[in-house]
Amino acid sequence: MRALCLLASLYLLGGCASVQQTHPTPSSTPIPDPALLGVIRVDLSGLGGSTP
Amino acid sequence: MKSQFVRSEGTLSAQTVDYINPSGLSLSSGWVSFDDDDLNGVRYLKTVLRLKNTSSLLMNNLTLHALSLSGAGSFDTLGGTAVSNLKDAAGNAISDPTVARAMQPSHGMTVGLSGAKVSPELAQLQAYSTVETAQVQSLYTTNVPGGLGKVLGYGFTASNETGGRAIFSGKTAQVALAYRLPLGLPRAQNPCRSACTLWSPATPRPASLSRSRNKPITRAWADGRTA
Numbered sequence: 271m272r273a274l275c276l277l278a279s280l281y282l283l284g285g286c287a288s289v290q291q292t293h294p295t296p297s298s299t300p301i302p303d304p305a306l307l308g309v310i311r312v313d314l315s316g317l318g319g320s321t322p
Numbered sequence: 323m324k325s326q327f328v329r330s331e332g333t334l335s336a337q338t339v340d341y342i343n344p345s346g347l348s349l350s351s352g353w354v355s356f357d358d359d360d361l362n363g364v365r366y367l368k369t370v371l372r373l374k375n376t377s378s379l380l381m382n383n384l385t386l387h388a389l390s391l392s393g394a395g396s397f398d399t400l401g402g403t404a405v406s407n408l409k410d411a412a413g414n415a416i417s418d419p420t421v422a423r424a425m426q427p428s429h430g431m432t433v434g435l436s437g438a439k440v441s442p443e444l445a446q447l448q449a450y451s452t453v454e455t456a457q458v459q460s461l462y463t464t465n466v467p468g469g470l471g472k473v474l475g476y477g478f479t480a481s482n483e484t485g486g487r488a489i490f491s492g493k494t495a496q497v498a499l500a501y502r503l504p505l506g507l508p509r510a511q512n513p514c515r516s517a518c519t520l521w522s523p524a525t526p527r528p529a530s531l532s533r534s535r536n537k538p539i540t541r542a543w544a545d546g547r548t549a
Contacts, residue, residue: 306391306394306397306466306469306470308465308522309389309391309397309471309519309520310349310386310519310520310521310522311397311518311520312517312520313369313407313515313516313517314354314368314515314517314518
């Protein structure tokens with residue numbers, strides 16, 4: 271059971287992802303690099319899964 | 323004999339949205355997973371984004387186009403691909419461009435005992451011909467003067483709540499971003515973290531220019547045409 275709980279915890283902790291766009295929010299102040307306008311970078315994070 | 327080890331559910335978690343595109347498209351929390359299909363020796367990295375049309379116009383065939391970046395500092399991608407920030411299970415960075423090039427875009431897949439199958443609701447990979455890719459590149463160049471990106475021949479097209487590709491004003495949609503990569507040994511050195519770089523003009527077309535909601539699509543809405 272302890273092992274299962276640990277595994278579940280790893281699942282919950284493991285998959286953080288973020289989305290980064292070079293567009294600011296309307297209220298934000300930084301001016302994005304024009305050469306990166308519209309770029310969206312998405313993290314595809316996967317921690318856990320198969321045991322190394 | 324190859325052992326079979328299948329992780330059918332993968333990892334689910336919330337995502338953080340750092341910026342909201344002010345031009346009519348917002349991205350909100352989705353979920354990520356990775357699934358190993360040891361029967362076939364491949365791993366799937368996948369994230370599902372939720373999108374919302376915050377404009378007053380219809381978005382049809384909204385596509386996030388894969389984009390390769392060079393000379394963009396921390397936004398640079400690897401080896402002419404749209405992939406960056408590769409890390410293995412121990413968190414070690416993988417800078418070998420051949421690893422990135424081995425990552426193939428994919429539909430959203432579900433892995434079971436018999437291997438991987440396409441998840442119909444996440445079948446959102448869209449491939450483009452050379453001519454179509456050049457058209458999107460032209461659109462990119464027009465919209466992003468001095469842009470450093472090279473549009474690649476694929477993207478991921480969002481689906482609305484009923485599976486169609488018309489996203490009406492105020493409505494939400496989802497898009498699955500997925501890659502398949504070969505599993506090598508030792509297993510710990512395979513990528514388990516990655517990022518992909520995409521571009522979308524996110525400028526909705528007037529509804530009058532869109533005529534198909536459910537027909538198979540061969541071109542992105544951004545091209546100004548529907549199939």
